[in-house]
Amino acid sequence: MPFIRRSGVTSHLIFAIAAAAIGSSFQHGYNTGVVNAPTDLIKQFINETFHERFDEYPEKGTISLIFSIMVSIFCVGGMIGALLTAYVAEKFGRKGGLLWNNVFVFVAAALMGFSKLCRSYEMLILGRFFIGFNAGLNAGLAPMYLTEISPVNLRGAIGTIYQLVITISILISNILGIPEIFGTEDKWPILFAATVVPSIFMLATLPLCPESPKHILIIQGRDVNAQRALTWFRGTIEVHDEMDEMRAEYEAMKLVPKVTLHEMWYNPTLRQPLVIAVVVMLSQQLSGINAAMYFSTDIFEKAGLVKKEALYSTMGMGVINVAMTLVSLILVDRCGRRTLHLFGLAGMAVTTVILTLCLALNYIKVFGYISIVAVFAFVIMFATGPGSIPWFLVAELFGAGARAVATSIAVAVNWSANFVVGLAFLPLMESIRGNVFLIFTFLLALFWLFTYKKVPETKGKTAEEIAAVFRQKAYQIN
Numbered sequence: 001m002p003f004i005r006r007s008g009v010t011s012h013l014i015f016a017i018a019a020a021a022i023g024s025s026f027q028h029g030y031n032t033g034v035v036n037a038p039t040d041l042i043k044q045f046i047n048e049t050f051h052e053r054f055d056e057y058p059e060k061g062t063i064s065l066i067f068s069i070m071v072s073i074f075c076v077g078g079m080i081g082a083l084l085t086a087y088v089a090e091k092f093g094r095k096g097g098l099l100w101n102n103v104f105v106f107v108a109a110a111l112m113g114f115s116k117l118c119r120s121y122e123m124l125i126l127g128r129f130f131i132g133f134n135a136g137l138n139a140g141l142a143p144m145y146l147t148e149i150s151p152v153n154l155r156g157a158i159g160t161i162y163q164l165v166i167t168i169s170i171l172i173s174n175i176l177g178i179p180e181i182f183g184t185e186d187k188w189p190i191l192f193a194a195t196v197v198p199s200i201f202m203l204a205t206l207p208l209c210p211e212s213p214k215h216i217l218i219i220q221g222r223d224v225n226a227q228r229a230l231t232w233f234r235g236t237i238e239v240h241d242e243m244d245e246m247r248a249e250y251e252a253m254k255l256v257p258k259v260t261l262h263e264m265w266y267n268p269t270l271r272q273p274l275v276i277a278v279v280v281m282l283s284q285q286l287s288g289i290n291a292a293m294y295f296s297t298d299i300f301e302k303a304g305l306v307k308k309e310a311l312y313s314t315m316g317m318g319v320i321n322v323a324m325t326l327v328s329l330i331l332v333d334r335c336g337r338r339t340l341h342l343f344g345l346a347g348m349a350v351t352t353v354i355l356t357l358c359l360a361l362n363y364i365k366v367f368g369y370i371s372i373v374a375v376f377a378f379v380i381m382f383a384t385g386p387g388s389i390p391w392f393l394v395a396e397l398f399g400a401g402a403r404a405v406a407t408s409i410a411v412a413v414n415w416s417a418n419f420v421v422g423l424a425f426l427p428l429m430e431s432i433r434g435n436v437f438l439i440f441t442f443l444l445a446l447f448w449l450f451t452y453k454k455v456p457e458t459k460g461k462t463a464e465e466i467a468a469v470f471r472q473k474a475y476q477i478n
């Protein structure tokens with residue numbers, strides 16, 4: 001099959017993608033969505049446990065506070081995990097780091113799964129912290145591994161798989177959380193413990209795949225082993241061109257001192273891509289996507305749907321998110337990252353304006369329906385680019401020498417922004433109501449301008465070619 005040979009898709013590559021992406025990205029998506037459906041059940045559990053201990057019922061505010069800590073500590077764990085990505089990726093390797101990271105999944109699943117049995121909501125909180133830590137590391141390591149094992153012409157599509165699995169696992173968490181499955185008073189701990197299943201899958205499959213050839217060559221300096229790994233992924237011994245590119249990157253890296261935070265900031269050829277990576281990550285989280293996700297059930301109810309229909313519409317939103325991320329996967333290596341990201345941001349900005357109008361006028365029935373369409377359009381635009389591109393763009397913007405440190409910073413920024421939106425949205429929503437979406441309109445416009453002016457197209461370029469773009473720009477500035 002000459003097409004497959006040329007495009008670089010081999011059964012080994014597909015196996016490695018599945019092994020690395022499913023077990024890692026699942027933790028990130030599943031645990032983002034898992035608290036939604038059983039919210040009332042968990043609040044009741046907090047209520048009862050508190051009652052048993054102190055012999056009085058907690059106030060509503062106390063329950064909400066404990067619940068919010070449980071939800072948001074996931075992001076705190078994520079930030080810390082992300083910051084450790086650089087250390088873990090260099091010390092244990094991309095693959096080794098992903099494998100070891102599963103220890104935290106087992107700890108977290110045990111803590112959360114037994115929390116009800118032990119009558120302890122602290123265990124639930126601690127478990128959420130550990131699974132957040134795990135997801136933070138995964139969000140750095142998995143896109144790095146996926147980007148490094150991909151042939152250049154497929155790098156975008158393979159990088160998008162990280163976000164694709166996130167969207168699928170959010171959907172899975174919503175489905176498993178319905179009362180007919182695990183969304184009951186007795187069974188919700190199973191819902192939380194189920195997060196261990198994809199880890200077992202990873203532990204069974206990823207050890208059969210080699211480490212990223214770039215890591216083997218550029219970080220460890222082992223040429224023969226790198227070539228062997230690359231041969232495994234490509235299914236051919238004719239990997240000379242790709243090996244030569246990697247060797248060139250290795251030689252170039254030996255010329256610069258070890259990449260530290262200081263070096264990242266004072267060396268303009270590293271600072272530019274770092275600023276881009278950070279702003280692109282911010283554009284994903286500060287686009288307001290999570291606000292829309294949380295708010296969706298509310299909007300649908302306001303539009304005249306009953307609770308159950310509203311829940312199913314939220315699930316429909318999840319399906320659209322998956323479907324559009326798939327479309328983006330197909331488009332990203334044709335249209336380019338920059339184009340899709342710009343298109344998505346612009347579309348999101350327009351829909352936030354429409355949404356604000358609809359929310360202001362929602363006493364007129366028809367605007368209720370338009371607001372449903374607007375929320376769906378918002379998700380479609382998100383999935384087109386801003387949902388998936390930031391994860392792998394970071395890895396693309398840097399050579400292997402600086403990649404781990406840059407990923408660490410960018411992913412930590414992503415989790416921090418996620419945390420801030422999660423905390424700030426509800427209070428803002430209560431004080432300025434639907435106008436809260438205008439804040440996102442403003443931010444989206446800024447991110448669009450930045451992307452238009454600063455973000456280069458990375459489609460089809462090798463690490464060396466991308467580095468050359470930044471060298472040239474730095475030269476022009478000086």
Ligand SMILES: *[C@@H]1O[C@H](CO)[C@@H](O)[C@H](O)[C@H]1NC(C)=O
Pocket residue numbers: 047048057058059060063
């Ligand atoms: C806590 O549980 C008790 C007993 O079931 C109930 O009366 C009370 O309303 C609950 N408190 C809250 C804030 O839900």
